[in-house]
Every structure is written in structure tokens, then in C-alpha cells.
Amino acid sequence: MTSFHADASLDALHAASIDHETVLDHETVLITRGQRSGLTISVAVHSTRLGPALGGARVWHYPTWRDAVEDSLRLSRGMTLKNAAAGLNRGGGKSVVFVPDGETLDPERKRLAMLDLGDAVESLAGRYQTAEDVGTNAADMAIVAERTSHVSGLPADRGGVGEPSDATAQGVYASIVASLETVTGSPLLAGRHATISGLGQVGSRLARRLSDEGMSLIVTDVNPARRAFAEEISASWIDPGDEHLFETDVFVPCGVGGALTAEVISELRCAAVVGAANNQLADQGGAEQLADRGILWAPDFIANAGGVIYLDMASRPGADLTAILACVDDIGRTLSAVYRDAAARSVTTLAAAEKLAADRLDAAVPWTATQGQVLQSV
Numbered sequence: 001m002t003s004f005h006a007d008a009s010l011d012a013l014h015a016a017s018i019d020h021e022t023v024l025d026h027e028t029v030l031i032t033r034g035q036r037s038g039l040t041i042s043v044a045v046h047s048t049r050l051g052p053a054l055g056g057a058r059v060w061h062y063p064t065w066r067d068a069v070e071d072s073l074r075l076s077r078g079m080t081l082k083n084a085a086a087g088l089n090r091g092g093g094k095s096v097v098f099v100p101d102g103e104t105l106d107p108e109r110k111r112l113a114m115l116d117l118g119d120a121v122e123s124l125a126g127r128y129q130t131a132e133d134v135g136t137n138a139a140d141m142a143i144v145a146e147r148t149s150h151v152s153g154l155p156a157d158r159g160g161v162g163e164p165s166d167a168t169a170q171g172v173y174a175s176i177v178a179s180l181e182t183v184t185g186s187p188l189l190a191g192r193h194a195t196i197s198g199l200g201q202v203g204s205r206l207a208r209r210l211s212d213e214g215m216s217l218i219v220t221d222v223n224p225a226r227r228a229f230a231e232e233i234s235a236s237w238i239d240p241g242d243e244h245l246f247e248t249d250v251f252v253p254c255g256v257g258g259a260l261t262a263e264v265i266s267e268l269r270c271a272a273v274v275g276a277a278n279n280q281l282a283d284q285g286g287a288e289q290l291a292d293r294g295i296l297w298a299p300d301f302i303a304n305a306g307g308v309i310y311l312d313m314a315s316r317p318g319a320d321l322t323a324i325l326a327c328v329d330d331i332g333r334t335l336s337a338v339y340r341d342a343a344a345r346s347v348t349t350l351a352a353a354e355k356l357a358a359d360r361l362d363a364a365v366p367w368t369a370t371q372g373q374v375l376q377s378v
């Protein structure tokens with residue numbers, strides 16, 4: 001088991017995407033080879049300044065374990081920004097289970113990986129709480145909970161709050177409404193067009209709602225089995241790869257990160273990009289490139305915060321679902337404020353959103369694990 005410690009600096013929040021030259025600005029990075037599964041697991045705690053870190057566990061394919069670790073570093077930094085901008089007393093963390101390209105996990109090995117993840121999370125003694133993410137679900141979190149209490153989003157029949165995708169989809173929906181209002185002056189969706197890339201937990205929920213509200217949808221997924229869902233909601237299916245080339249009002253990335261490469265941005269034919277995917281920009285220069293092209297970009301860590309808002313608020317004593325969903329809807333207002341600030345200061349929407357998060361982090365009295373906040377499986 002290897003762990004590195006470093007001081008989190010607020011300035012580093014503005015750093016470009018991680019590469020081998022980037023200074024490590026995370027508080028703790030735990031890299032461990034699971035004793036049961038043999039898989040490399042990286043748990044990255046970027047910051048606990050606002051409170052114990054909260055962020056999902058990803059099980060995904062990468063060329064090398066180093067790529068998986070880098071992803072955990074990027075994703076956990078994004079969680080610091082997301083939780084801060086959402087007004088939560090939570091720090092930023094994320095875990096990644098590395099599955100070598102070309103390998104698939106059978107259910108037994110996945111179970112072993114979840115137990116290994118539980119041990120890794122437990123070793124951080126409450127400074128990081130995990131939850132589901134790409135490649136994991138509420139049932140997987142129940143397995144993690146066999147080894148640690150620091151897990152969120154357990155199935156309802158295990159006394160948990162369930163998975164957060166409904167809330168994430170609702171927050172992205174609110175963000176699409178706010179973005180269309182900014183670019184067209186009207187929040188109405190009927191008759192407008194959207195292209196959704198990725199029809200998983202969030203993308204499919206969002207697609208159904210946008211379709212119900214009269215939007216005309218083009219959809220795709222690298223999993224061809226999702227075509228049946230496209231037919232169910234009367235959306236036009238296209239094969240993945242060129243979906244960004246279609247003229248549309250909103251391009252909606254809901255797959256994995258890095259979809260907005262310089263080439264993709266140069267070819268986009270849309271008024272706004274608003275999606276659920278984390279780390280949509282392949283590099284930070286993408287925010288400038290989008291602005292230069294006159295495309296309004298909703299910073300992902302603002303638009304997709306609904307899930308973490310749900311997990312955090314639903315796990316508090318006396319949680320009220322109506323109040324939680326009102327907070328999720330507020331994402332639209334937060335995003336509109338970010339857009340106004342970006343326009344007023346002639347900066348990118350990314351810079352405006354980062355400032356929102358950094359101001360909150362700067363103003364916070366640092367949380368320490370010794371303050372004894374009790375976290376339990378929910």
C-alpha cells in the first residue's frame with residue numbers, strides 16, 4: 001500500500017489538467033493492489049477543507065494503472081470544486097478501480113474488487129466517503145459497505161438513500177433550461193434540438209424527460225444495446241463518433257470525460273454544451289476555445305452536482321426530499337449567475353465557476369477529521 005500526502009493549495013485548483021509535470025496538490029493519494037481482486041485501486045482525496053471528502057467510485061478500463069491514478073487525481077479535484085460550488089460542507093475525493101483494457105470483470109471478481117475498495121476507503125478513517133459512479137451502482141455500494149461504513153447511496157432495502165442519478169439528471173435538466181434561456185432568451189424546450197452522447201443512468205433519464213417536454217433528440221452510445229431505448233423514446237439514433245457534427249441547440253455529453261477535444265470543439269455546431277459527464281474538457285484551453293466560438297459551456301462540476309447534493313442532503317437526519325429537489329433545481333440559478341459573472345468580467349464560464357468554488361474554499365474555516373463528524377452508510 002502506497003500513500004502520498006501533499007498540501008492542497010487553492011491556487012492549484014486553477015491548474016491545467018493533470019500530467020506528469022503537474023505538482024501533486026492532493027492531500028492524500030492511496031494506491032493499493034486489492035488483496036482479493038488483484039486490481040489496482042486509487043483513492044484520491046484532493047481536499048477536506050470544507051469537510052470529509054465525498055465522491056464516487058469508478059470501475060473503468062484504462063491502458064495502464066497510471067492512467068487510472070491520473071483519472072482519480074483529476075476527478076477528485078473536480079469533486080472539490082463541485083462540492084464547494086454546490087454549497088456543501090464536503091471535500092473532494094474519488095476512487096478508481098483499474099480494469100486493464102481488454103479485460104472484463106465477471107461478477108465474482110467485481111465483488112472482490114468492491115470488498116478491496118471497502119478496505120481502502122476504511123483505511124482513510126472517514127476522511128473520504130465513497131458512492132457509485134461509472135461502472136458501479138447501489139448494489140456494488142452494498143458490497144463496499146461490508147468493509148466500511150464510509151459509503152453513500154446504499155439500496156433503499158438496505159436502509160440507504162439509493163442511487164443519485166435521478167437528481168443528477170434533474171440538475172442537468174435545470175442547467176439546460178438555464179443555458180437555453182441565456183442563449184435564446186426563452187427557457188422553453190419544446191421544438192428545440194439536443195444531441196445526447198451516452199445513454200447510461202443519467203443520459204437515459206435526461207433523454208426521457210427532454211423527449212417528454214417536446215425536444216427533438218439525436219442520441220448515441222458506444223453500447224449498441226442502448227439503441228432500443230432510443231426507439232422507446234422516439235429519439236433518432238446515430239452511431240457514436242460523429243454526433244457532435246450534427247446541428248443542434250444543445251450538445252449533451254453524458255458518457256465519460258474528455259469528450260471536448262480541440263478537434264471536437266472546432267467542429268461543434270451548437271449554441272450550448274451542457275452535460276452530466278465529469279471532466280468534459282480534454283484540456284483547460286477548451287473553455288477559451290468554446291468561448292471564442294461563441295458556444296456557451298456549462299462547467300460540468302456545476303451542471304452535474306445534483307447527485308452529490310442528493311447524497312449529502314438525503315443522508316442528514318430528518319432529510320426532506322422536497323427541500324433536496326429544490327436545492328437541485330437551484331443548480332439552474334447558480335449556473336445563470338456563473339454565466340452573468342463570466343459575461344461581466346469577460347472571462348470564461350470555467351473561470352467564473354472556479355472562482356465561485358475558490359471563494360467558498362477561501363472563506364471556509366478548515367474542517368479536520370478530529371472535529372469528529374460521524375459518517376455512516378446511507
Ligand SMILES: NC(=O)c1ccc[n+]([C@@H]2O[C@H](COP(=O)([O-])OP(=O)(O)OC[C@H]3O[C@@H](n4cnc5c(N)ncnc54)[C@H](O)[C@@H]3O)[C@@H](O)[C@H]2O)c1
Pocket residue numbers: 133134135164165166168197198199200201202203220221222223226240241254255256257276277278304305307308
Ligand atoms: N450517476 C450520477 O449521478 C453522476 C453524477 C455526476 C456526474 N456523473 C457523470 O456523468 C457521466 C455519466 O454517468 P452515468 O452514471 O450515467 O454513467 P453510466 O456508466 O451509467 O453511463 C455512461 C454511458 O455512456 C456510454 N459511453 C461511454 N463512453 C462513451 C462515448 N465515448 N460515446 C458515447 N457513449 C459513451 C456508456 O456506454 C454508458 O451507457 C459520467 O461521466 C459520470 O461521471 C454521473
